[in-house]
Amino acid sequence: MTRVLDIQGLTKGFTMHHLGNRLAAFDNISFSLEAGEFLLLKGTNGAGKSTLLRTIYRSYLPQSGKVLFQSDQGEIDLARAADIDITHLRRTEIGFVTQFLTARPRVSAEALVAEPLRMAGQSAEDALQEARRWLAAFGVKPDLWRAYPTTFSGGEQQKVNLARALILPQKLLLLDEPTASLDATARAALVARLAELKASGTAMIGVFHHPDDVAHLIDRVIDLTPDAPKPEEREDVAV
Numbered sequence: 001m002t003r004v005l006d007i008q009g010l011t012k013g014f015t016m017h018h019l020g021n022r023l024a025a026f027d028n029i030s031f032s033l034e035a036g037e038f039l040l041l042k043g044t045n046g047a048g049k050s051t052l053l054r055t056i057y058r059s060y061l062p063q064s065g066k067v068l069f070q071s072d073q074g075e076i077d078l079a080r081a082a083d084i085d086i087t088h089l090r091r092t093e094i095g096f097v098t099q100f101l102t103a104r105p106r107v108s109a110e111a112l113v114a115e116p117l118r119m120a121g122q123s124a125e126d127a128l129q130e131a132r133r134w135l136a137a138f139g140v141k142p143d144l145w146r147a148y149p150t151t152f153s154g155g156e157q158q159k160v161n162l163a164r165a166l167i168l169p170q171k172l173l174l175l176d177e178p179t180a181s182l183d184a185t186a187r188a189a190l191v192a193r194l195a196e197l198k199a200s201g202t203a204m205i206g207v208f209h210h211p212d213d214v215a216h217l218i219d220r221v222i223d224l225t226p227d228a229p230k231p232e233e234r235e236d237v238a239v
């Protein structure tokens, strides 16, 4: 087994300045993740699922604890790494799929999806061909490929978002309710792609509104509901 992530004693809260107090999002979380493992995060609303994903991705800084990631350059604590290293890792080794697309003015859907491949060194033409293949797989109509996603429907934007986020296999993939607002075709394409990525060694941590979609991929479940059993005791818990 190849270790990808080792989270040790991670604690995150939000300081509510206007209330003069601190709200705990999660407290003293520890678990590790191997290559090709799929970990489902579950828990009641507000249990801290999205906050944990964002803390691993370093959108948030934790109060304490470590997020040890085995990068191609060696072990790095994502909780303490320099911003420039985080930016590089996000481009090369760590992906984050949310239900929201960050569309950019006057950038076509196909260019947006092709971008990660181009940044990884593929030729513009090859990257575009591959981008179109993924747009088709997620059910984006060919008429829309050269259009700007800023005007797309919520579901169409989400499909472009998925195609872009999943086009390039990464070592660690964080998924925050990626199936929200997707139709059946896109959900099936997403699940097929996640299975492919898992088989190729991508480690994944995901929050899913309908975990049944990915039930066959799940290796472990962590329940962030306050007072739920500790992560170490949660292995092989049914969804």
Ligand SMILES: Nc1ncnc2c1ncn2[C@@H]1O[C@H](COP(=O)(O)OP(=O)(O)OP(=O)(O)O)[C@@H](O)[C@H]1O
Binding pocket: 014, 023, 024, 025, 043, 044, 045, 046, 047, 048, 049, 050, 051, 052
């Ligand atoms: N930026 C923020 N500032 C202050 N409090 C926040 C912030 N983000 C999240 N919280 C609080 O942290 C707690 C955890 O929120 P989080 O969004 O991680 O929960 P969740 O488990 O993903 O919930 P849901 O299932 O409803 O999406 C909540 O009580 C929320 O109000």
